[in-house]
Amino acid sequence: MTGRVFPGDSEEAGSPPATLVLRNAHLATMVPGGDAYGTVRDGALLLQDGRIAWVGPERDLPPAEPDADVLDLHGRWVTPGLVDCHTHLVFGGDRSGEFELRLQGATYEEIARAGGGILSTVRATRAAREDDLLASGRARLELLARRGVTTVEIKSGYGLDVDTELRMLRVARALGGQTGVRVQTTLLGAHALPPEYEGDRAGYVRLVCDEMIPAAVQAGLADAVDAFCEEIAFTPEECGRVFDAATAHGLPVRLHADQRTDQGGAALAARHGARSADHLEHAGEAGVRAMAAAGTIAVLLPGAAHFLRDDTVPPVAAFRTHGVPLAVATDLNPGSSPLLDPVLTLSLACLLFRLTPEEALSGMTRVAAQALGLEAEIGTLEPGKLADLAVWDVDHPAELAYWMGGATCAAVVRGGGVLTVRE
Numbered sequence: 012m013t014g015r016v017f018p019g020d021s022e023e024a025g026s027p028p029a030t031l032v033l034r035n036a037h038l039a040t041m042v043p044g045g046d047a048y049g050t051v052r053d054g055a056l057l058l059q060d061g062r063i064a065w066v067g068p069e070r071d072l073p074p075a076e077p078d079a080d081v082l083d084l085h086g087r088w089v090t091p092g093l094v095d096c097h098t099h100l101v102f103g104g105d106r107s108g109e110f111e112l113r114l115q116g117a118t119y120e121e122i123a124r125a126g127g128g129i130l131s132t133v134r135a136t137r138a139a140r141e142d143d144l145l146a147s148g149r150a151r152l153e154l155l156a157r158r159g160v161t162t163v164e165i166k167s168g169y170g171l172d173v174d175t176e177l178r179m180l181r182v183a184r185a186l187g188g189q190t191g192v193r194v195q196t197t198l199l200g201a202h203a204l205p206p207e208y209e210g211d212r213a214g215y216v217r218l219v220c221d222e223m224i225p226a227a228v229q230a231g232l233a234d235a236v237d238a239f240c241e242e243i244a245f246t247p248e249e250c251g252r253v254f255d256a257a258t259a260h261g262l263p264v265r266l267h268a269d270q271r272t273d274q275g276g277a278a279l280a281a282r283h284g285a286r287s288a289d290h291l292e293h294a295g296e297a298g299v300r301a302m303a304a305a306g307t308i309a310v311l312l313p314g315a316a317h318f319l320r321d322d323t324v325p326p327v328a329a330f331r332t333h334g335v336p337l338a339v340a341t342d343l344n345p346g347s348s349p350l351l352d353p354v355l356t357l358s359l360a361c362l363l364f365r366l367t368p369e370e371a372l373s374g375m376t377r378v379a380a381q382a383l384g385l386e387a388e389i390g391t392l393e394p395g396k397l398a399d400l401a402v403w404d405v406d407h408p409a410e411l412a413y414w415m416g417g418a419t420c421a422a423v424v425r426g427g428g429v430l431t432v433r434e
């Protein structure tokens with residue numbers, strides 16, 4: 012493989028080649044209907060104007076124009092670009108001090124008294140300059156991108172006031188321009204009750220519904236709205252009000268549901284036609300059924316379970332039985348999942364939640380694209396879709412989940428431009 016780079020993302024770069032042929036590769040297209048991975052052995056891809064024009068066995072490759080760029084992938088595997096559909100990667104500070112205290116035996120209350128917990132991230136994020144949020148967010152997003160991520164969802168939720176929430180969304184959008192990763196933004200104003208609304212929960216929910224959501228819509232900064240339904244966060248009734256406001260403004264909704272306790276979050280998400288319900292460790296059978304009927308996707312977040320040492324497994328068998336599609340994401344955040352490796356996430360999904368390697372990979376490609384409403388554009392290697400893909404130094408796609416974060420990403424292509432290439 013050549014070391015040439017055609018990014019569109021680094022300053023010196025020109026535009027991607029109009030036509031790029033990737034040959035001598037095995038393809039995990041993730042298109043359902045064939046074998047588990049939608050495998051094409053000895054395959055090739057023809058990319059034109061940023062989209063996949065043709066995909067199939069190399070022996071059937073149609074002749075490309077004589078000036079087309081050709082990359083020989085030397086028998087490597089190509090997958091769709093990874094889609095990390097649930098992150099909180101823009102935030103100020105970090106919680107490594109709290110982590111250390113926890114491992115020295117401090118209790119939750121002691122950590123809270125020492126100024127830890129989500130409100131410490133809120134303080135650090137409110138105090139951070141936009142440039143600092145950009146720089147730290149960019150460093151984290153570049154790690155994901157180097158490991159195959161071509162699309163990421165980024166939530167707000169550490170501002171908890173109108174200005175800071177909008178600043179977080181603006182930073183998230185700017186990160187897309189800086190790194191070349193496709194960014195989808197989600198307003199998560201209903202993440203925690205800010206200290207200034209202590210004792211006035213209804214007042215804060217009104218702020219989210221009547222000011223935050225309209226402001227985000229007016230600024231064109233939110234692609235979706237999320238809420239955290241949990242004893243320590245917001246009640247199903249409060250989340251329902253946030254969803255009604257989002258729906259009235261034409262925004263799709265998602266929900267942090269049933270992570271620590273069964274709050275009926277899965278059913279609530281389904282009732283509101285949510286794109287996804289996320290976490291779901293404690294979701295019950297009725298919730299799973301409701302999700303299946305509503306077409307709500309289950310986003311599983313093994314990083315949080317691992318970091319919090321919670322051994323409760325989401326009802327994966329019930330999701331399979333009822334046909335709820337399973338997505339997998341990093342949940343990258345400073346408090347409960349400081350997980351910067353999407354490939355390690357695949358491994359955790361298999362080890363902790365007992366997904367198969369194929370389910371984990373489809374969960375971070377095809378199904379994750381569905382959770383973002385982008386299934387017509389990304390998530391599989393099919394003609395017509397955007398040319399977002401990752402090239403891996405493995406002999407079989409199961410290795411992505413098998414090695415604990417070790418599978419090497421040799422190249423990432425986004426919109427037809429090769430972002431990184433390793434010899």
Ligand SMILES: [Zn+2]
Pocket residue numbers: 097098099267342344
């Ligand atoms: Zn989350």
